[in-house]
Amino acid sequence: MSELVPTLDEDLEEALAGPAAVDGTGVPGIRRARAWLTRAAEPGSVGLWRWVDDVGPVAAVRALRAGTAPEHARALVGVRAEEDASLADLRRAERCGARLVVPEDDEWPALPLHSLTVAVVAHAGEPEQADRTTALVPPVALWVRGTARLDEVADRSVAVVGARASTAYGEHVAGELGHQLGERGWTVVSGGAYGIDAAAHRGALAAGAPTVAVLACGVDRPYPVAHSAVFARIADTGGLLVSEWPPGAAPHRHRFLVRNRLIAALTRGTVVVEAAARSGAQATARRARGLGKEVLVVPGPVTSAMSVGCHELLRDEETGARLVTGAAQVVEAVGGLGTDLAEPPERPAGPRDGLSDLARRVLDACPVRVGVSAERLAAVAACDPLEAMRVLPALELADLVQWTGTGWRLTPPPKRREGHGAGG
Amino acid sequence: MSELVPTLDEDLEEALAGPAAVDGTGVPGIRRARAWLTRAAEPGSVGLWRWVDDVGPVAAVRALRAGTAPEHARALVGVRAEEDASLADLRRAERCGARLVVPEDDEWPALPLHSLTVAVVAHAGEPEQADRTTALVPPVALWVRGTARLDEVADRSVAVVGARASTAYGEHVAGELGHQLGERGWTVVSGGAYGIDAAAHRGALAAGAPTVAVLACGVDRPYPVAHSAVFARIADTGGLLVSEWPPGAAPHRHRFLVRNRLIAALTRGTVVVEAAARSGAQATARRARGLGKEVLVVPGPVTSAMSVGCHELLRDEETGARLVTGAAQVVEAVGGLGTDLAEPPERPAGPRDGLSDLARRVLDACPVRVGVSAERLAAVAACDPLEAMRVLPALELADLVQWTGTGWRLTPPPKRREGHGAGG
Missing domain, CATH: 1.10.10.10 (Winged helix-like DNA-binding domain superfamily/Winged helix DNA-binding domain)
Incomplete structure (x- = not known):
């Protein structure tokens, strides 16, 4: 079988020989180069993304394969430079109803992801951070499972995130939020994890609305396994499973942190429903803020350990976090100016109200x-x-x-x- | 019996004949004049307070009795100008362990109440508001029941207020707040009402700390009657019952609104624990803010109708309300700069924490x-x-x-x- 298909290097050759103007779609070289990059290098490196953006994905992969790439790029890819599973990955994706969406595609969510490009440009002069898990950098490509167009579902979308060890209160609120955002035509984006994530996805599914799970592993083996039915429903009902990692990739711990920036970037705002003390909630909020997105926080009982992180966020003025109590207020915050206004809570008018x-x-x-x-x-x-x-x-x-x-x-x-x- | 005591007019004569410099203490005329004013005029009128402040309480009462007072003052007092229960009120107070504290007394809480004087001066040129229940104006005198000095208990004090129709959650939080504020040497000031007020008072009492109930009725007949035991304990254990109205005064509805400004004024900050949608919480917060006091709000479940008002306050940037989750954060907000700092919530350190x-x-x-x-x-x-x-x-x-x-x-x-x- 393998002799019938072009090798990676043949594909790259052909891509380079083609027209200089990158229109991309249908050009196997570019797609294959970006597929290769998603396996060869962990995402989150500003240096690598800049260099690929600079020389183009095809030339970048050729240089990495030939050992002529810049030192920092070679160090990042390491021994993987010699391996090639790009075609296998693309086929594996196809078998589970997935595809690779690249920046050269029409459906690339360029508008929301522009926030990440801006962040890279804003920090252009600075040395790369040692901790790449928190870097604000665009993905080189996205593995997407489901039939919807990525740019369309991402257009009016809100992230709903929170604790895995959630309480019944938090799950109820996240489920209601997911349901009501779905009913109002908004896409719920979350991480597919236990607790708040799953409750938000389920709420959206119950409303018959598309919902997007951004994963820290391959879209063919979504994690956690216990949510397989939810993931299948998401992909089958107009929603999407999205990942920066190729099919088969394992959900390593640091990948969740890298993934989180994508949840913030793809959406207009992030709603934190429950978070423990000094959990990742602050970091998530600060990153969303750094991307110019709204940070919205649902309060809870002060007696609940699972709301401590939410209240910390609301007390910390630097995060710019705003308190929300329901979908209407979320939509008001992320929606268009003047439209999507939330009604103030009502009090029944009494006969005494108008009295002097x-x-x-x-x-x-x-x-x-x-x-x-x-x-x-x-x-x-x-x-x-x-x-x-x-x-x-x-x-x-x-x-x-x-x-x-x-x-x-x-x-x-x-x-x-x-x-x-x-x-x- | 009545022929043995000086009449009001005799007392006033004597006070006017005395030294021009008002030292006040022990001068029956001034005390009696202010006692008379607390019964003759509903508090909350900026015009009346200004005029009394201008001509002095003794001359003011004489003018009102003689019908020579300014039109606006006479309109306010109406038919009550002819009545005199001042001595009876002072004696009735004495019988229940109460006294009248006047601005001329050492224990007058001049420092905290200065905020109200400032408010009057700030609005000097403006016409008096039609709705006197929300006016920021100092009291002409305060009926006080209990042995503590009013200025001392008011010095390091915090108001804890909220819904009467509170939930178990709100009462628990208010009780804990009252207890922990008491333990930290802070006086809890509240209104003695059902729900949050009572829970806050009880928490402070349980900590053996002084607590102050500011009433909308006479200190000899504190309302609600069901809280008689609590009121007695407050007065007997170093705390105070405080009112602008004379003994026997009934708790008319509008008096609660007038009273609320005093709760805000006497304290360094107001903590709202539970409040229904569009309840008085916003007005209370706005007034406290107008007096330069901290507005602190305890969040709750977004599913609870009794926290809707709290969340409204926290969403409304104009109120300057800050979210608090416990006594430490309250003390940090109202306490001295640099002292009284709250510890950030802790997360147990794991072995992964320091890793690159x-x-x-x-x-x-x-x-x-x-x-x-x-x-x-x-x-x-x-x-x-x-x-x-x-x-x-x-x-x-x-x-x-x-x-x-x-x-x-x-x-x-x-x-x-x-x-x-x-x-x-």
């Missing part, structure tokens, strides 16, 4: 049973009798007080009046 | 059972084999990996090792 200070005091002075004179009311209400007499007719019209024939009293409550009144 | 990005990746690459070579680890960790070999000794020293004789693997967890290891 004086009218309220006179009303308060009225006894429940035996009526009293306006003069007596004025004395209790600390006003002039004439003032009291001026507001009493309005109170009577509003059915708040009544004239008993000998004095003023409060109108008895409705139930009692029904008992007294006529049946018809 | 590279070391973490190599560690993640280690298998659980069968040891593998450094080259294999380097391939998985996407680094140079030499780099992997450089960090492995440190990981071994930290007891995170072990050399099996043929390769590297993760150190098995402690329990399993005990099972394998020797019994002694």
Whole structure:
């Protein structure tokens, strides 16, 4: 079988021989080069991304294979430079209904991911951070499982993230959020993990809305295995499984941190539902903030260890975190200006609401049973009798007080009046 | 009996005939004039307070009695100008262990109440608001029940307020706050109402700390009656019952709103524990803010109707409300700069915490059972084999990996090792 297909190097040759203007789509060389890069180098390196962006993926891979790449790129790829599983990876992806989406494709989510490019440019002069897990750098390509277009589902999307060791409260809130965001036409993006992530995905699925799980492993073996049914439903119902790692990649711990930047970057804002003390929530929020995205936080009982991290975020002014209590407020924060406005919480309007200070005091002075004179009311209400007499007719019209024939009293409550009144 | 005591007018005569410099203490005229004013005029009128402040309480009362006071003052007092219960009120107070504290007294809480004077001066040119219940104006005098000095208990004090229809969660939090503030030497000031108020008072009492109930009725008939035992304990254990209204005054509804400004003014900050949607919480917070006091808010479950008002406050940037989760954070906000700092929530330190990005990746690459070579680890960790070999000794020293004789693997967890290891 292998002799029928072009080798990586043949593919790269052909790509380089083609037109200089990169239109990309359908050119196997570029796609294969980027597939190769996703396996050869752990994502998160600003230096490597810059160099690939500079020379192009095909030339970059050729240089790495030939040992002529810059020192920093060679150090990163190491012994993997000699291996090639790019075609196998592309085929393995195809078998599970996945594909590789590259920046040269129409469906590349260029607009949301632009935030990461901006971050790289903003820190252009600085030396690369030792800890690459927190670097803000675009992916070289994305493995995507599902039929929806990546750019379309990412357009109006919100990240809902939080603790794996969530409480029933947190899962309820995340599920409601997922459901209501879905109903409002927003895509929920999360990590597919236990706890808050899964609750948010399930809520969106229950609303029949697309939801995106960004994974720290291959899209053909989504982790955790216990969520296989959820992952399958996500991919089968208009949602997507997305990963920077090639098929078969294992969910190494540091990959989750690298992955988290992508969840923040793909969406308009990140909602943190539950987080323990000094958990990754702050880092996530700071990164989302650094990408110019909204950081939204759901509070919880101060007695809950799983809300401590949320409250820390809300107390830390540097994170710019905003408190939200539901989907309407989330949409208001991430949606268009002037549209998507949340209604303020309602309080039923009472007959006392429109009263003046004086009218309220006179009303308060009225006894429940035996009526009293306006003069007596004025004395209790600390006003002039004439003032009291001026507001009493309005109170009577509003059915708040009544004239008993000998004095003023409060109108008895409705139930009692029904008992007294006529049946018809 | 009445012929043995000087009449109000005699007392006022004498006070006016005395030295022009008002030292006040022990001068019955001034105290009696202010006692009379607390019954004759509902508090909350900026105009009346300004005029009394201007001409002095004795001359003000004489003018009101003689009908020569300014129109606005006479309108406010109305028919009450002809009545005099000042001596009866002072005696009734004495019988229940109470007294009238006037601005001329040493124990007048001049420092905290200065915020109200500032507010009056700040709005000097403006016409008086129609709704006097929200006006920021100092009291003309305070009826105080209990043995403590008012200025002393008010010095390091915090208001804890919230819903009457509180939940078990809110009461628990308010009780804990009251207790811990008390333990830290802070006085809890509240309104003595059902729900959050009572829980806060009870928490402080349980800590053996003084607590202050600011009432909207006479200190001899504290409301609600169901809290009689709590009120008695407050007055008997170093705390105080405080009111602007004379003994016997009824708790009219508008008085609670007028009273609320005093709770905010007497304290360094106000903590809102639970509040329903669009309840008085916002108004309370805005007034505390207007007085230059801290507005602190305890969040709760977003599923609880009794936390909706709290979350509204925290979302409304104009209130300047800050989220707090416990007494330490409250004290940090209202306490001295640099002292009273709250500890950040702790997370237990793990052995992975100090690791470099590279070391973490190599560690993640280690298998659980069968040891593998450094080259294999380097391939998985996407680094140079030499780099992997450089960090492995440190990981071994930290007891995170072990050399099996043929390769590297993760150190098995402690329990399993005990099972394998020797019994002694």
